[in-house]
Amino acid sequence: MSVQTVARSFVELCRQGKNFDVMRTLYAPNIVSVEGDGKQTTGQGEVIRKSEDWVSDKTFHGETVAGPFFNGANPDQFAVYFTLDITPKATGQRITEEEVAVYTVNQDDKITREQFFYDGEH
């Protein structure tokens, strides 16, 4: 495969709502996930648990995914832009969160790093 192939597969699965399939099939065992505040989580299992926790306290109505986008100076990376349509259980108020994510892919076509850029808390 290639970074572009991995990236297009990633986006297609997200558009089908298969975000956890993405994590199970495309994430490297030692993936590092970096949240907007800089906090890092290491390991496929831990990153999946983090996402399960994120989902657990909200109703997830859906998402949009723009991309994938590429830059030749960083040929092992791709970027996407997400909008997340959610209702946090704490407030009951439906909101849209948005973020840019940058993914790094290794030579085995696995994602080794995900880095989220957003504004405020997510």
Place this chain on the structure above:
Amino acid sequence: MSVQTVARSFVELCRQGKNFDVMRTLYAPNIVSVEGDGKQTTGQGEVIRKSEDWVSDKTFHGETVAGPFFNGANPDQFAVYFTLDITPKATGQRITEEEVAVYTVNQDDKITREQFFYDGEH
């Protein structure tokens, strides 16, 4: 100022259509601009000329700017997501181009690097 202040000023000016004001006021003299294919352009004047060339062969109807977005592991950077509403003069066909851009800000509150991620030619 701070990276966040520079970033919010950047986005506000872009939303007012003042993209060239952004380049003249917020770009460092030695800024490096990296296009999607990896091609680099160095220097504020050269980067402005590159943008003038980009504009010259199309009708620019407008843009949307999502962001700015931040990540604590890269505190000197911010990311945005653009959609560009344009009609290339060569085709006469109105299209929307989209891209993620990552900006690096120095301690003098000037942008020293812009890196565009997109899909295909822009």
